Structures are given as structure tokens and as C-alpha cells.
Amino acid sequence: MNFYDVLDWSIWKTLAKEVKVQVISQLLMYFVSPLKKVSHVRYKEFALDGIKCQTFEFQIDGEWFVFIPGNADTILGWDAGISGIPITAWHDKLENETKQVKKIIQNYQLKTKDDWSTFINESTSPLRKKDMPAMFVQKYSQPIGTSYIGYFDLITGEFNGKNAAFQSIEKEFQAAFSAPKTFEESLTWQQPKTLYEKNKFYAALNQTKEVYEIYTHQLCSFHELKEQLNSQVYELLDEDQWEYVVGAGSRKLFRWGSMVSCDTPVQKEFVEQMIAHENMFGLLFSSQNNGWELTDSLNLKGEKWERTGLSLLDLLPQASYYRSRHSFDRDEQLSPLDYVYRKAIIIRSE
Template sequence: MNFFNQLEWSHWKQLTLEDKQLLFRQILMYYVSPLVKVSDVTLVDYELAGIKCTTFECKLDNEEFVFIPGNKEAILGWDLGIQGLPIQEVVYEQELAEESEIFLQFKEIYGFEILDDFNDYVNDFTTPLRKVAVAPMLVQKYALPVGTSFVGSYHTVTANFEGNEIAAAPFLSEIKHQLSPKLSLEESLTWEFPRSLKKDNAYYLEMSSNEDTYSVYKHSADTHQELLKEIHAKGFDLLTEDQWEYAVGGGTRRIFRWGNELLSDQSPWAKSVREKKEGPNMFGLIIDTSKTRFELTRDPSVLKLDIIEDSGCPIIDCLPLSSYYQSGIMIQGESPLAPEEFLYRKTISIEMTQ
């Protein structure tokens, strides 16, 4: 069996640990640019919705990546509407939903009176069913705000920075001033830490979920084309739509990576679903679930995820988190992309060079 066949998921999961280690060393040797620092290689096991994968994580230039085995016959896309979803959760609470402008816009188009209306909505906002070949790949574990590279963490309680101090040196004092301002007593009663902080072509900060730390990034105001040029210089690329759907959902015949459960508060499985939604998928990737940003693909006309407010209708609120969701929205023109609105995830495809 040749090198590439062994990296197919059906073969990969049958290999011994020693064989997997040998193959992964070859991947790092032949497919990662010598300009990129490799560190912290770790064997990991992930499982989601009954799908298990034993694979490797590593850091490339101090950013976490995971190896995803390939699949020559991956089934992607969706054409089953709400089939498999709990019907009692699909039906919306009329009083709550009909106060939502988003819901009313969709209701005007689809009606939402009978189940077939919901089928039409789901099928219109998911990609076509198809069989594709997806090569093995190294994929960034966390998507980053566009135009940024992670340099460290800033702790608001201690005002300490941890990370690449050389990279942060040009703007660290300014950050400390912004986050520890001199305030009058009256001002201090109303002042709050900002959710994010940005200076174009210098830095971008984003508050963590626990509100005690900020992720600190270097920032450059990039267009989609400029971003591609920058990451190509070090041997990376952005995921195609096929690669993204496979990496996020594993090619499963479920509309969401965690299964067919919605995030309705009426569901007895709500807590379990939320934990699966926020945690790593079957390959170890973390997917943004805030519905406040798009994730870029290689094609500027294809954006994954969505920016949408909750409507009170579970299927509208959950569908943007589907592995196969398509918003129909595309990047307009070649203006710099805002890190508050767009994420990007780097990849290296493990394919035979021409």
C-alpha cells in the first residue's frame, strides 16, 4: 500500500501506532515548509456522535494544527430537509418568533405553515448532495480573526502579557494603557473592558469567554487576495468548500456535526448538545458557534457560518451551524476584511505534486 492510500481514513484507522507515527513524520518532513517551526507533536483521540479518530496534533509556528485523514468517497451536502430532526423542536413558538424581523422575512418567503415549508428552507440553505474526493490534510485547530496572527494572552487582573514578547513589543504599552485607563471615580463606575480592541496594521485583541484574558494578535488589514498571498508564502492555503464541510462534519449523514438535535430549550438533550457544539469535533477542530462571523474559504464567493441574530425559531437559529450550511453571501469587492466579521483557517493538503 502506498503512502497516500495509508492516509485514507478507512486505512488510517487500521494502522498500528508505529505506522501512524512514521507516516506523520513523513508528512511533517515533506509537506511543511522549512520556514515553519514544528513543535509539540502529540497523539490524540477524538470522538463525536459515535465517530472516533486517533490522529496527531502539532504546533506550526506556535499555532495548533491537527491531521485529518482523507476520504476518496466523501458524501457531502444535504437534500433531506428536516428529515431526522425532532419535529417538536422544529415548530417555533409563535409569539416569540413573530417579534423577530429575521423570522418574518423568512416566513414571507417560505410560509412556515406545514413541514414541507421547513424542508424547502433547509434544502435552500444547504449545499447540494455530492460525492467528492478529499485529500488528507493538516488543518488549523482554531480559526483566527482575518488578518491576524496569535502572539499571546493579556491578563486583565494582573496586567501581565504571556507569549511572544518580541512580536508584542511595538504595541504592548499602548494595550496596557487602553485596558488600564486612569479614570475618575465617576468614570470607574461605568467603565467596562471592551469585547475587542483594534488598531489597524498593528494589533487586534479579543476578550476570552471567561472575561479575565484577551487573546492578542498582530494585525494587518488584508483583503481576501492579500491573505491568500501571505499564507501561500509559508506553504499554507485556505480550505475549499469541500474540505471545510468534510473537516467540520466528517462526511456524516447528519445535518449537524453532533447529530440531528437542535438547540431548542425544549429539548431534553439541550445541555448535552450545547457541550458537543462547543467542544472539538471528531477530528479535534473547534468551530465558532457565536453566529457573529463568517469563516473564509479559498473561494471569496463562498463563506461558511453566518452573522445572524436569534429569531426564536429553532431551525433558523441552528441551521448556520450545520456542516453543510450555505448563506449565499459573498465578499463584495477587494476591501480589507474586518477581523470582527471574518475568520480564516489555514491548511496544508497532503497530495501528490504534479
């Protein structure tokens, strides 16, 4: 059997753990640059909506990656409209009629099942079949133009990470970072989700860990990002690869299944947990519609819009096959507040 054959999911899942350890060791040796440090390699099992994958996650230069097995004849895209979606998801009461919603309703009406089906099909990529290679994929997306340097602990007020890099932006970070000055302020005050100074730093609040994850920042265009990644022996996922690593080729609109109604507290909590949960490959995606993820094409994933109260419309950017209508200039310098990307190493036999 060809070595690359065992990287197909159909064979990979039948291998003993000991064999998988040997395979991943060889892959890390031959496909990761010897100038990069690989650490914290650990065997993991991820599962979502009945799909399970035994794989490995590890760090490359301090950033988490996951091994994703390939899959021949993977079906991608969507043409089934709202098939499998409960009526309550698209028949909710509109609570916030934004400019985007007005435009959508003007074009599609969104009154009947057929209206919604047409809108969903035109908001997703076309149905197609592709052979997917095995990949190393960054577990978290990161803002464009940024380099991760560490985290600032909100409890201790201490920075952990690359100290020299933090010292170069510490003054600006401390000026942007604030805390309540009185007891009364502390009752209603909340830490901002992001702190940003152009060409200096970008910081994102991790509420679970009570830290700011801190990056240095330099304005960057799509073309410049590609050049930077190539120089580091990384790539951007193309649209086919992106859709595969999100939904594993499952024939459901959302990676977690068809539960999208949020008309009860239990349903809302379940959907929120599924969005925030690692997917079947161990990757994490933004739970907020607060920007776009770049692919190696003009097609963007995710969206930036306000909640409307219509469950299906609010959750649609989370769909595995969603394709944003937003366009951008590849030579334009892109803001880290709007655009993120995900590093990948594609394992090719040629």
C-alpha cells in the first residue's frame, strides 16, 4: 500500500493508535520546516453530530494545529434549500430589520419555503465532488497582519509569552487597556472584546480563560499575506479544502446538524454550545458574525452582520457551505477587525 493511501480517512480510521503515531511522526518530519519547532503532540478524538475522528493536535512554533485525514470523492456545496431545517428556524419574528435584511427581503421576499430555499441555495457554494488531501490546519483562525506573541492575564496583570515582542508594544497596550476606577463602575463595566492600534498590536479577549491574547500587527493585503505564508512554507485553504475541514463533507447545512431554532432557552443554549464546540476534526470557528475568513480565492467565509431574530438568517454564516457576497480588493490593506485567516500545510504526494 502506498504511504499516502493510509492518509485517506477510510483507511486512517482503521489503523491502530501505534501505527498512527508512526505515521504522524513521519509527516511532521517531512512536511514541517526543520526551522520550526514542533511540540505538545497529542492523540485526540473529536466528535460532532455522530462523526468521529481520531487524530493528533500539536504546536508549530507555539501555534496549535490539527492533522486532518484526506477523503476521496468528498461531496461539497449545497443545493437542498431548507431541507431538514425546522419551520420555526425560518418562520421566526423579525426583530431587527437591518439594511442587509431589507436588501435580502427586497430580493428574495423570504415569506415562503420556496423563497427561503432559493435564498439558501444562492448563499452557498454549488454542489460538487472533490478529492481532499490530508492537511495540517491551524486550530484557530487569526487576524490578518498579526503575529501571536502571548497572553495578558487579567487576574494577575502579567504577560506570558515572547517578552521582547511585548515590550515593543507594551506602552500602547497599557494605554488601550483599562479597568474600572470605582466600585460603581465595576458593577456594569465590561472588558472590550478587542483592543487594536494599527501597525502596533491587536488583542482579543478570551473570556473563558480571562486573558487577552496578544498579537503584534502590521497592515497587510491579501497578496502580502500569501507571500508571507509562502515564505513560511504555509498555505491558505482553498474553498474546497475550507468546506471540507469545517463540515467533513457531511450532507447537512451546519456542521452540528439541523438544530437551528432558538425559540426556547434550551434550543438557544444547545445551538450556542455547538457553535463554540470543536468540530469533528478539532477545529474552532468564530461564534460571532463579526468578520470574514479568507480562503485562497475571492470567496470569503463567514459574515459581518447584526442579529435579526430570524434564527436561520442569523446562523446562516455558520453553515459549512456558506459563501459571502462580500467582495474585497486583493491589493487593499485589510483590517484585523474584519478579516481572519487560517494557516495550513497541504500534504501532497507530488
